[in-house]
Each structure stands twice: as structure tokens, then as C-alpha cells.
Amino acid sequence: SALARELERTVKAWLEVAGPVPAHQWDPWRTGVLALRRAVAHPTPERQPSATPLPGGVAPQSKDPVRVQLVLADAQLAADLQRGLEPFGYSVRSCADLGQALVEAQSAPPDILLLQIDDDPGSRVQCAGAGKQLAEMQGRHIPMIFLAPNASFELKLAAARAGGDLFFGLPVDAPTVAAGIERLLRDAR
Numbered sequence: 001s002a003l004a005r006e007l008e009r010t011v012k013a014w015l016e017v018a019g020p021v022p023a024h025q026w027d028p029w030r031t032g033v034l035a036l037r038r039a040v041a042h043p044t045p046e047r048q049p050s051a052t053p054l055p056g057g058v059a060p061q062s063k064d065p066v067r068v069q070l071v072l073a074d075a076q077l078a079a080d081l082q083r084g085l086e087p088f089g090y091s092v093r094s095c096a097d098l099g100q101a102l103v104e105a106q107s108a109p110p111d112i113l114l115l116q117i118d119d120d121p122g123s124r125v126q127c128a129g130a131g132k133q134l135a136e137m138q139g140r141h142i143p144m145i146f147l148a149p150n151a152s153f154e155l156k157l158a159a160a161r162a163g164g165d166l167f168f169g170l171p172v173d174a175p176t177v178a179a180g181i182e183r184l185l186r187d188a189r
Contacts, residue, residue: 085177113143
């Protein structure tokens with residue numbers, strides 16, 4: 001079925017990004033996959049983000065969910081990722097430019113910043129500056145995930161130089177991004 005294929009892709013994405021699940025984390029990981037299956041099989045629009053453990057044992061707290069800030073020029077991609085990430089328990093905000101993201105970060109700082117980078121050298125400089133400015137504002141490192149239209153060496157290098165923690169070539173789906181977020185959160189502990 002389509003549900004089974006989607007779950008299989010999700011599990012493969014988690015394993016690719018997070019690596020093998022240690023034996024002592026198998027039960028929480030399995031619980032997270034089963035909760036995802038139930039959420040996908042029986043979606044409800046009014047459903048609030050849950051505190052269901054995700055693979056790797058990370059459980060966003062419903063009272064203080066992980067805040068993800070999307071800065072994507074592509075409005076459709078932003079909407080798709082926001083819709084896809086919220087069932088994982090994340091609080092997701094989206095804006096089209098870095099200036100707006102920095103203004104919003106002053107009142108509600110993100111835990112993860114997801115940025116779109118392209119072949120324009122100006123966008124690369126802007127991304128690097130935004131990451132540094134956010135870190136200075138918050139007094140801590142804000143993990144950054146970069147998305148790019150292609151996975152060229154130049155764009156990967158630009159993302160790394162801009163302070164990126166992860167890089168995904170487009171197209172990318174929400175479960176893959178969620179697996180990357182979980183990896184960054186686990187590494188931050």
C-alpha cells in the first residue's frame with residue numbers, strides 16, 4: 001500500500017541519517033515508528049503535535065516543542081515541509097527571507113534553522129551572516145540545515161563555510177529532514 005511504502009521510505013531515511021539504532025534504543029525507536037504509522041493512517045487536522053518518542057529516543061516535549069525556522073524562497077516547498085514536519089511534534093515557522101527570520105528570532109528563537117541556498121554567491125554570504133548573527137543574539141550555536149537545488153561540491157562547500165551542520169539536495173521530503181533534525185538534536189546533547 002502507499003502507507004507501507006511511505007513508512008518504509010521514512011525508516012530508510014532515518015537509518016541513513018541517524019545510523020543504526022543501538023540495541024538499548026530499539027523500543028523507543030519502534031514506538032516512534034508505530035506512532036508515525038498511526039498518525040499517517042489516521043490523520044486529523046485538529047491534532048496537536050505529540051510528545052511521541054522519535055527514532056533515536058528523542059521526544060519533543062509538547063509544552064516546549066522544538067522550534068524550526070524555515071527560510072525558503074520556494075513557497076510551495078516551505079508549505080510542504082511545514083505540513084510534513086508538524087506531525088513529528090515540531091513547531092514550524094516559515095518566511096521567505098533572512099531579514100524576516102532574524103526579526104522573528106528575536107521574540108522566539110529557533111532551535112533549528114533550515115535555509116535554502118542557491119548558486120548566487122550573495123545568498124551564500126547572506127546565509128553565513130544570518131547564522132553568525134543568530135548565534136550572537138542567542139549566545140549559542142543554532143544548528144543549520146541547508147537545502148540546495150543540486151548537490152554540487154561548490155554548494156556543499158558554501159554551506160559548510162556558512163556554518164551549515166547538514167546539507168540536503170532538492171527534492172527532499174519531510175521524514176528525511178526530520179531525521180536530520182533528530183540527528184542534530186542528539187549530537188547537541
